[in-house]
Amino acid sequence: METKKSITVSEIFYLDKLNFEENYLRKNQPVVVRNGLAALPCSKWTIDYLLEQVGTNKVTVRGRTNSKEYKVGKQYIIRDTTFKEYVLDMRSKNVRGGSSYMAVQNIRKTFPQLQDECQLPEYIGKLHNGPFLWVAHEGHYEYCHYDPDASLLMMIDGEKSVKMFSCADHNNMYPNPLGSRGKTIQSQIDCDRVDFQKFPKFSKVTCYSCQLRPGDILLIPAFWWHQVTSLTDSVSMNAFFGESGTDRYITRIMEEPVWISFKYWLLNVVEQNRQFASFERTLQRLQLCVENLLLKQFHEVAPQSILDRLIQTIKEYLEINSLPVFKGGGKNPPPLRIRGLRWR
Template sequence: MYSDLCALLEMIIMSHVSEVAEFQSCSCDTFQAAIYPLNQPALLKGLDLGPALKLWRSPDYLASRVGPKPVKIHVSQSPKMDFVSKNFLYRTLPFDELVHRCSDPGQKKEYFDEVYYLRAVGDNPRKDIANFTTDYPSLVSDLILPQFFPEDKLFSSVLRVASPGLQLWTHYDVMDNLLVQIVGRKRVVLFPPSALEDLYLKGDKSTVVDIDTPDLEHFPRFSNAERFECEMSPGDVLFIPALWFHNVTSLGYSVAVNSFWRGLDDKFYDSKDTYGNKDPPQVQRALQMVDKAMGLLADLPDSFREFYCQRLITRAKDKMTNNVD
C-alpha cells in the first residue's frame, strides 16, 4: 500500500518536470541576445574555465593552495539542510581540513554522521561581500569565470564546498546567478517564480524540505508545482535567473563557484544585503504594510476576516492589471 502511494506521488510530481535547456559553447553575445531575455534556467556546456577542472580534482592540491585559512561553515547531522528549522550549526574550520573531511568523509569515525557546507563569505560576514578574487587569491589563476554580464554589475563571487549527499533548502535569490561546477556532480531542481503559492514559503525559503517525497497532507499544493531539473557535471555552468527557486544536491564531494550580478538598477537592491537574497527595499516596505493591514482585520469575526482578506488580494491583483484607480 505504502509503495503504491509513493509510486503515485512520484508520478504526480514527475508529470510537472521539464529538463533544463542545454547550450553548447555559448558566447557572451549569444547569452545576452538569446538566453538571458528568456528568463529561463539554462545549462551551458563546453566553456573554457581554465585549469581548475583538472587541478581541483585533487583534494590535496586544493587544500594546500589555500592552507589553514579559517572558514565559517554549516555542519549538520542531516544531509537535507533546512534553513527554516535550522537543523545545522555554524562552525569554523581550517579550509584544508574542510576539504579533506568533505572529500573523504570516512577518514575518521567521528565524521561519519556529519555533512559540511561552505558558502564562502567575506572576512566580516555582516559587512563584507564574498569576492572569490580577493578572498582566495591563490586559486584565482586556476579559474576563468564566465563574464556574461557587465563587469560593474557583478555583486559577488562565491566559493562553495560540500559533502557528498548534501541537499540545500529550496530558496530564491533576487539577483541573477551563474553557478560554475568544478568538482563533482550536482542535481539541481528549479521552480519558476509562478510556483510560489505551491512552495509554502517562509520568507524566501520553502518549508517543503523533502521535495521528492513531500508530505502532501501538509503541503497539498506542492504536487502542482512546475519544476525543471538538470544534472551538472564538472565544467557545466548553470544560469539561474533572479526569483527562480532552486534546490541543489551534491551527488558527491563538490566544489563550485558562482557569480551573482545585478540585473536591475541599484535602487532595487538593499544596500545592506551581503548575500544577494534580501527582497528589494520597496518590497520589504510593502510586506510590512500587508502585515499591518492584516493586524487591522484581526478583531473581525472569522467569516468577515476571510472575506476582506480576499478583497485585499483581489484589489492587489486589480491594481497590477490597472483595473482599479
C-alpha cells in the first residue's frame, strides 16, 4: 500500500477521562492506550476461557470472508453455529474455519454469562451501541469502512494491525455507492492490494497505523475509515459511543471535516429506504423521522437548526423543493430504517 504519508498512532500508557475527551475524542484524533484493560475483568477472556464459559452458546458467523467481495464490503453469507464449533473450525485451519469470522456479537444477548465481567473503560461517555465481541482467525482481513460513532477497540487476546484514514480523506477513499446495505460505509479498496490505476486518489491519503497487543485500547474516531487485520487468532471487544449530553455529539459531527462523511452516511440511509412504497409517507413527516433516527442511533435530541439543515440536505439530494403534505394515517410514520444490519 503506497499512500502519501504514513503516521504511527500516538501511544499513551495512562490517560485520564478528561484528557481523553478534550485531546482526542472531541478533536477526532486516534490514540492507543497501552495496557488500558489491565484492571478490568474482561482482560482474562482468552479463547480457552471463553470456551469454558460460553462454549455451547449460539453465535452468528460470517462466511466467505476470504472472498474479493468481502474485502470490499459487498457480500458475505451468515450462518448460525455454537462458539465451540466456530473455534474448533478456526483452530483446525480447515476451509470453513479459514473463511469465517465471528463478528459483532452483542455480549448482553449472546453471552449473558459474561455480563458481570463486562466492565467498560471509563473513557466511554455515552454508550450508543454494544459492547460487542469479535473472535478472528490468524490472517483475517476486515474490510475498510467507517462507523457513524466513535469506537473503542479493546484487544483482549492475540494481536491485530490497524490502518486508519481520516474522514477528511472521504473523497479519496472510494466509498461504495449510496444505498449500500448496512450501518457502515464501506470502501471499494482492498488496502493490502490497492489498484492505483482504478483508485488513483487513494495515493493522496495519509495512513495512520498501529499494532494492538493484549490489553491495549484504540480510539477509532467517528467516521474515520479503518481496516483491521488479525495477526493471530484473536479476541477483541468494542463499544460505540459519543460525548455525554443531549446534542454535543450531533453538533460536533455537523462540522467539517466530519460533516462530509456524516452527510454521506445519512444519504446512504435515505437511499436504502427510497425504493419502498412507504417512503412517500416517510417524506410527509420527515422531521419526525430524522429526529427518531438521531435518537435511536446517537441517543441525542438535535436542535431545530440542525434538523432544518439535515432536512434541507435530504431535499437537495432528492431534488425536491418541498415535502409532500401529510394526509394523516397512523400515529408514527414509516422510519428511516437502516437496512441490512447483519451486513453492517
